[in-house]
Amino acid sequence: MRNKPIANVNADLLKERKNCSFDIEELTNLIDGGKNQTARRREIENMLLKNMPFDIIPEECLSAKEKYENAVRKSVALNKIGVELVSQVTKAKELSDLTLTLRRVSDAYFREVTPFLLHLGMFIPTILGQCSDEQVAHWLPLAMQLKIIGTYAQTELGHGTFIRGLETTATYDERTEEFVLNSPTLSSSKWWAGGLGKTANHCIVVAQLYTKGECYGTHPFIVQIRDMDTHMPLKGLKVGEIGPRLGFQTADNGFLVFDNFRIPRDSLMMKHAKVLKDGTYVKIARHSKLTYGTMIFVRVLLVSEMAFNLSKAVTIAVRYSAVRRQSELKPNEPEPQVLDYLTQQHKLFISISTVYAFQFTSNWLMKTYHTVQANMKHGNTDALPELHALSSCLKAICTSDCSAAIEQCRFACGGHGYMISSNLPSLYAFTTATRTYEGDYTVLLLQTARFLVKTWEQVELGNAVTPMVAYLARHQNREAWDESPEGIIRAFEAIAAGVYQTESVRSVSFGQSDAIKDVMKQLSDLYLLYWSLERTGDLLTTLKSTLGSYDGRVYERLMEEALKSPLNQEPVNESFHNEPEPQVMDFVSQQHKLFIGIASYYSYSMTALWLWDILTKVTSELGVGKTDRLPESHGRAVFMSVFNSEMEKSVSSLSAPLQAVLRQLVELYLYYWTLEKRGDLLLVLQSTLGSYDGRVYERLMEEALKNPPNKEPVNESFHKYLKPFIQGKL
Numbered sequence: 001m002r003n004k005p006i007a008n009v010n011a012d013l014l015k016e017r018k019n020c021s022f023d024i025e026e027l028t029n030l031i032d033g034g035k036n037q038t039a040r041r042r043e044i045e046n047m048l049l050k051n052m053p054f055d056i057i058p059e060e061c062l063s064a065k066e067k068y069e070n071a072v073r074k075s076v077a078l079n080k081i082g083v084e085l086v087s088q089v090t091k092a093k094e095l096s097d098l099t100l101t102l103r104r105v106s107d108a109y110f111r112e113v114t115p116f117l118l119h120l121g122m123f124i125p126t127i128l129g130q131c132s133d134e135q136v137a138h139w140l141p142l143a144m145q146l147k148i149i150g151t152y153a154q155t156e157l158g159h160g161t162f163i164r165g166l167e168t169t170a171t172y173d174e175r176t177e178e179f180v181l182n183s184p185t186l187s188s189s190k191w192w193a194g195g196l197g198k199t200a201n202h203c204i205v206v207a208q209l210y211t212k213g214e215c216y217g218t219h220p221f222i223v224q225i226r227d228m229d230t231h232m233p234l235k236g237l238k239v240g241e242i243g244p245r246l247g248f249q250t251a252d253n254g255f256l257v258f259d260n261f262r263i264p265r266d267s268l269m270m271k272h273a274k275v276l277k278d279g280t281y282v283k284i285a286r287h288s289k290l291t292y293g294t295m296i297f298v299r300v301l302l303v304s305e306m307a308f309n310l311s312k313a314v315t316i317a318v319r320y321s322a323v324r325r326q327s328e329l330k331p332n333e334p335e336p337q338v339l340d341y342l343t344q345q346h347k348l349f350i351s352i353s354t355v356y357a358f359q360f361t362s363n364w365l366m367k368t369y370h371t372v373q374a375n376m377k378h379g380n381t382d383a384l385p386e387l388h389a390l391s392s393c394l395k396a397i398c399t400s401d402c403s404a405a406i407e408q409c410r411f412a413c414g415g416h417g418y419m420i421s422s423n424l425p426s427l428y429a430f431t432t433a434t435r436t437y438e439g440d441y442t443v444l445l446l447q448t449a450r451f452l453v454k455t456w457e458q459v460e461l462g463n464a465v466t467p468m469v470a471y472l473a474r475h476q477n478r479e480a481w482d483e484s485p486e487g488i489i490r491a492f493e494a495i496a497a498g499v500y501q502t503e504s505v506r507s508v509s510f511g512q513s514d515a516i517k518d519v520m521k522q523l524s525d526l527y528l529l530y531w532s533l534e535r536t537g538d539l540l541t542t543l544k545s546t547l548g549s550y551d552g553r554v555y556e557r558l559m560e561e562a563l564k565s566p567l568n569q570e571p572v573n574e575s576f577h578n579e580p581e582p583q584v585m586d587f588v589s590q591q592h593k594l595f596i597g598i599a600s601y602y603s604y605s606m607t608a609l610w611l612w613d614i615l616t617k618v619t620s621e622l623g624v625g626k627t628d629r630l631p632e633s634h635g636r637a638v639f640m641s642v643f644n645s646e647m648e649k650s651v652s653s654l655s656a657p658l659q660a661v662l663r664q665l666v667e668l669y670l671y672y673w674t675l676e677k678r679g680d681l682l683l684v685l686q687s688t689l690g691s692y693d694g695r696v697y698e699r700l701m702e703e704a705l706k707n708p709p710n711k712e713p714v715n716e717s718f719h720k721y722l723k724p725f726i727q728g729k730l
């Protein structure tokens, strides 16, 4: 069933749609993965649209507390339907399609994210990936039916990236067969977990495991944190909300501090390691990093999340650009649609092709992930390092590109794009966080670099490497620049681009019409050409550059090229005999180089004179004598104010042009030091991170404790929605 045509559609939009060269339904089927999947998605969407409560007051107009309560109300309603639907599904593929559809449709109800995001996105996947079979049998039904609500608390105030540096301890006590959880320092407080602040009653806690006096590194534990009936935090732990943030406003990200908090031995998630009753540690995993498995899974998921979020942003911006008219190109003619400006198309079309690049790559990456998982079930972990490297770099690049592209979509909508109601700010706030969480951009790229360097070493030794990185061996031969898509891919040999091209070609070659194929080919070419232009610097190995050649023979190549110059074909140029050559001083670029030097010379010498005078005054007038004892910032302030006022007094008798130059010098001095010392100035910037005394963690915790949601241990939405929902009474 197709969507019914809607009355009163803007005429410009109708016109654009009529111009479409292909059948939109066919493309929809391609994106959904087939006609049946489209039909199923629509069935679920229609059912949800009928049953879900929409907002009466826009979410963005509510207070922080109301926003949270409203998000709980809607999450409970959505998940009630979700749990029912899940219970009707038997096959794994159907379950993953359903989960994806629910996730997508939920965006129609939340401007911000649901407080259940971590439960669905990390708590359940960690149970599946880190629990023993018996533990899965116990925890999974509870989690799937939302009888318990969980989250994932790994990051601490002091460490997010460096997992091995986490400080929370889980020490085994063989007398009672329990682990004792402790947060030994302020910086070991768990910080950031979504849903932890107010919603979750269970939590996966990543802690350093100690038994028989030995530390065995970080391990995941499943921990109940709130009373199932009253929702009150359990004794021995402190839990709360971390405070307002750029996005994720309704995700009640929280903190968690343990004080000799006891949990049973089998709270340790025991798929990859266990501790026996007597405290003996038994390692089961064949690879030491298998406890990082959920992070890989979510990094894989995020590629499709980025495709989806960018598709929403660019749909908003393209539709609006069709409707919006601006400026007068020709007198007495209607103002053009902004979509018709080439510059506007430049902003938007690359986003459209990026969406497809991400989506095709994401489908492929998810398949690759499942293949590696299946192999690991049979004990083969060979492909794990490559999966880690691949998911790390694809996650890093797509989250970074996606937030930049969404920002372009916002720019493309002018002032109105800045309105929260346009949804572009919320989309941006959501996606820019993805660049940081689940592994910071730079850190993940460095992980991939580490893998590539190791692979390179293998190539150098003549050893075989996997097909994905086989190009490292191939490219020892210099290739001529080839501007065809295949040539560009060969030039990049970037995994994502390679996957995109082959996957998109594979997907469109089956059953699709020529019209769709043409459009997909154009999008694919656009993506490749765009990035080959954006990254020309990286492509220098094929770009016939003397400086960027693969073998680094820079000087030889420069000389070879120089000798080829026509000017070098004759020992004396005829202009020697005829016209005089220009003086190099006449070239503007030469003047630019030289005049800035002259200007600098004057500014340095004049400033030195003024400063010398002032320094003498300051030290005598203030009676300080020993300037080295002055805190630097105080001294700087004195210099600035004395310089400023003394200058004003003495320049009044000078000519206007000289006064202007000297005033510029004062400004230069003030601005220079404002920029140089902005770290010190953060004291007045009211930042928890940039305070002068560097008490970052103390201030973060102080601020979090001031947070209104933390004034009541249990939010009223627990009694109104969460409790009846968990107990099946809603």
Ligand SMILES: CCCCCCCCCCCCCC(=O)SCCNC(=O)CCNC(=O)[C@H](O)C(C)(C)COP(=O)(O)OP(=O)(O)OC[C@H]1O[C@@H](n2cnc3c(N)ncnc32)[C@H](O)[C@@H]1OP(=O)(O)O
Pocket: 099, 100, 103, 117, 118, 120, 121, 122, 152, 154, 155, 160, 161, 162, 163, 164, 194, 289, 290, 292, 293, 295, 296, 298, 301, 302, 305, 384, 385, 388, 437, 438, 439, 440, 443, 447, 450, 451, 454
């Ligand atoms: C349906 C609902 C949908 C919802 C959508 C989703 C929304 C979700 C919302 C989520 C909200 C946000 C939720 C959150 O944010 S949850 C918190 C997420 N936190 C992070 O992602 C932390 C990032 N840090 C790390 O991952 C590690 O510390 C890194 C990797 C940086 C270093 O680590 P470490 O210091 O321990 O290692 P090493 O550098 O000494 O390297 C040693 C070796 O290990 C290999 N190695 C490293 N890692 C892996 C790996 N994973 N698999 C396989 N191998 C791995 C590595 O290549 C090297 O190999 P070799 O070179 O020696 O051979």
Ligand SMILES: Cc1cc2nc3c(=O)[nH]c(=O)nc-3n(C[C@H](O)[C@H](O)[C@H](O)COP(=O)(O)OP(=O)(O)OC[C@H]3O[C@@H](n4cnc5c(N)ncnc54)[C@H](O)[C@@H]3O)c2cc1C
Pocket: 118, 152, 153, 154, 155, 158, 159, 160, 161, 162, 191, 192, 193, 194, 248, 253, 433, 436, 437, 438, 439, 440, 441, 442, 443, 446
């Ligand atoms: C919205 C949001 C939700 C989150 N949800 C959760 C959650 O549910 N559960 C959870 O456990 N965590 C969560 N996090 C935390 C998140 O996973 C971490 O913030 C993230 O992993 C980055 O770690 P960090 O904050 O310690 O950054 P840092 O590592 O301190 O990074 C700061 C800077 O240092 C640089 N840097 C750090 N290490 C290196 C290095 N080795 N080499 C080069 N540069 C380096 C980084 O590139 C960055 O520029 C969330 C974060 C956000 C923003």
